[in-house]
Amino acid sequence: MAARSSDDVRGYMRFNRFRKIVALSREEICREIYLQNRDRIKIKKEKVAIANLVKIFNATLALSNKKGFHAMSLRDLSKETGLSMGALYSYFSSKDELVDIIQTQGRRVTAQVLHDQIAHADRPREKLRRAIISHLYLSEVLYPWFYFSYMEARNLSKKQLKKAIESELLTERIFVDILKRGSEEGIFAFPDTNLTAAVIKAVLQDWYMKRWKYASRGTSVEDYAVFVVDFVENFILA
Amino acid sequence: MAARSSDDVRGYMRFNRFRKIVALSREEICREIYLQNRDRIKIKKEKVAIANLVKIFNATLALSNKKGFHAMSLRDLSKETGLSMGALYSYFSSKDELVDIIQTQGRRVTAQVLHDQIAHADRPREKLRRAIISHLYLSEVLYPWFYFSYMEARNLSKKQLKKAIESELLTERIFVDILKRGSEEGIFAFPDTNLTAAVIKAVLQDWYMKRWKYASRGTSVEDYAVFVVDFVENFILA
DNA sequence: GTCTATACATAGATAGAC
């Protein structure tokens, strides 16, 4: 397959290009969170609010991913952000709300980016490749978010837990749909659609769950992406 | 490949046979824990101690896997086991010790079973197959243990965390060694040994981390095992 | 061996001064 752009190689989008295209700075994410939760957040000056939200989410993710959300006390969070306990409660009304906001925003961004990236492709093979690569790249850009979402799914309220499960199945569904279409077109052939999609997801999740392992071996996200595409295509290409 | 036993199919050991061979009842595991920690456990009547240890570990795993070890209070544990707070502290001296005991025992059993199962095979292809299948079957038998170990690795002490990482790499090492030997013998061919082993591990872990998903779809551990072996062999067979 | 009662620390959350 020919390269589509000077900074792509063998049809694989480069990580840096992806990064620029999706352009997800922490500040932009926090701005979205702010606009989405204007009613709940007591601070009305947008600039102040966003700057502190960045601090709060960065600190929450850092502390939680180190020792768990439940083990992170609000006093820890207070120290890490430089904000007092009282100030923190101007940005969220309970610890549960804090975790819900993070999860909700993470899901929103993931669904949107994946959807956009796949829409650009047409044929099933290209769609599958883009789905795999953009999922890996996104989990690299938003690593703390992805790790957090996986590890803290248990601590959610019933309502939020239901949403988390829906989200897991939705992502898997994207792969199921691509696989089915490729199968109908005679391009793909495999024994079981659900299992194939599940295995793809498992491999994608390992990237952010075992980051320490890959980092210590010098495996880049691009290396991993090429390998995974190869691995999967080897199994399903007719 | 011919079946080696009346209850094996196409060279795959059946789950029930594995279960009988390894014979890991909760009581036996707790007996081993008791003998291993005789100095720390204050109760000297073996029968009493083991019966209560079964209660304690069952309850700890159930509660922790539901809402996290840190979120499980000792009052929760007291209620679930029917033992008082005071009684609990006759079996462990702190919450940290409790989590350490569970992790240590889980690792011990896993290493031993995997080692035994692989020793029975000779050729690399058979070795790989046995490694995959016995890992899946073991994680099915000890599901709460495996889930707990994955989720609670963060909460460990430095010393225990080091052991957990070693254990992860040890298991992966088993696959690396088999892959290398197969490669040398010209039976296997693949682009990267470490990545191949990592991907196999990722797929094995998904079985116990996403158990709800597979259960809801009626996928049995045998279905999954056959699929994974197929998936992996498709990639590596020369 | 197991219980009850309790000590002591730390958690989440809020009120009111600035």
Next chain:
DNA sequence: GTCTATCTATGTATAGAC
């Protein structure tokens, strides 16, 4: 908007009766 001070609940852990 942010801080300090403080309330109340809940946590781990232990002492001593039975």
